[in-house]
Amino acid sequence: MTPDTIGIDDLPIRDELRGKSPYGAPQLDVPVRLNTNENPYPLPEPLVERIAERVREAARTLNRYPDRDAVELRSELAAYLTRTTGYEVGRANVWAANGSNEVIQQLLQTFAGPGRLAIGFEPSYSMHGLISRGTGTGWISGPRNDDFTIDVASAAHAIERHCPDVVFITSPNNPTGTAVEAETVVTLYEAAQAARPSLVVVDEAYVEFSHRPSLLPLIEGRPNLVVSRTMSKAFGAAGLRLGYLAAHRAVVDAVQLVRLPYHLSAITQATALAALEHTDTLLGYVEQLKAERDRLVAELRATGYEVTESDANFVQFGRFEDAHAVWQRILDRGVLVRDNGVPGWLRVTAGTPEENDAFLDAVRALKKEQSS
């Protein structure tokens, strides 16, 4: 064994990690990249200036550890949630971490782990299953209807049958764009409480783009319900790595048992606080993206494609006998979309109007080729 030929499997890694691949969308260098659900708009210049100011201020005390409890940031996130949902939450109900992926990891470390189970209704966000595996949690793939809505009866049945410790409900769902009805969440919550009781995590990464209100008010009287959020999509700050949750204060106390001390750097806290000062401008971009999303849906349908109803900043379209071949042909025209492995379907993120035009030109051209 020469040093160059040593691979992962030559190392004493955990058995369940052998032969697995890390998460990652192919990042190809093409003119139009509509594959990772990012916000296409860079942060506005006044916000960039404000971030620089707040980071400069934070830099003066970088010899000290950051606020371990991110008190100011959690207060501002709580104020944002209260203002945008009309449901009052306070700092004690909110917890923040490095992306909602870390929030989910902390929840799984607290409520799941070896010997415990988590369930999601697939196709859905693959990281729920991957973080489960990373924390030693068993993963169960629950069912969805053909139109990608959650079938309440079969989902509740899966919960009763497997008695999972954590239930993931993604609304709007990725990669399909499908929103979940409040009654569905309530029914599945009740099934999960009767079965175990278990923690129900509603992943609302895309909720700002939805036609419907947030499911956040459902945490009232439901101590085992958590809503997770992120600044990666609506706030256009995927590079910041800031996710958060809202729940009963006991859930916030519980995740402190596993969080690393000082997990959220002073730079991250300062940057997120600056972004929250510019919420109104950023939510203005969200309105533009919602209009572009609706335009993509209408144009794709007019061109003869099937489109799944979308409440997110992306659209699932099809149906294709060989989705990957179509993905490649769109890429050949300089547009990168996402093949999430859902048979027959591809996903396109709403970009700027120009990017969306480039995408629409590409898929219209494909239709023409087909029919000629």
Ligand SMILES: *Cc1c(COP(=O)(O)O)cnc(C)c1O
């Ligand atoms: C993009 C996405 C997230 C965001 O993860 P971050 O770690 O906050 O960037 C969370 N959940 C879903 C369903 C997503 O698609």
